[in-house]
Amino acid sequence: MTEDASIDEFVDRDAADATDADAADDDAVDERTADADASSDGTESGDGTESTVDERVASASPAASTSRFEPDGAACASCGEVVERLWLADGDDVCEACKPW
Ligand SMILES: [Zn+2]
Secondary structure, three states: OHHHHHHHHHHHHHHOOOOOOOHHHHOOOOOOOOHHHHHHHHHHHOOOHHHHHHHHHHHOOOOOOOOOOEEEEEEEOOOOEEEEEEEEEOEEEEEEOOOOO
């Protein structure tokens, strides 16, 4: 019976080691995810991803009045260009290019 007891001890130890390894892996994944978020934040100001950021902001705060979406398009109050997204600037709805950032 002592042999059975020693085997159980080894099994428990192996299980504990496996759990530790999993925890370490989870920590590494979390750090990698945080790094990925940070780097993506740095690239969000790039030209190619601005529309994606705008959509994310609009969906996160639909009550915000800084911009509105016109599916059929609307003319910019400043340059007259018809765009689907208008930004509120000094009471006028302007396109993204005319919005003073
Ligand atoms: Zn404009």
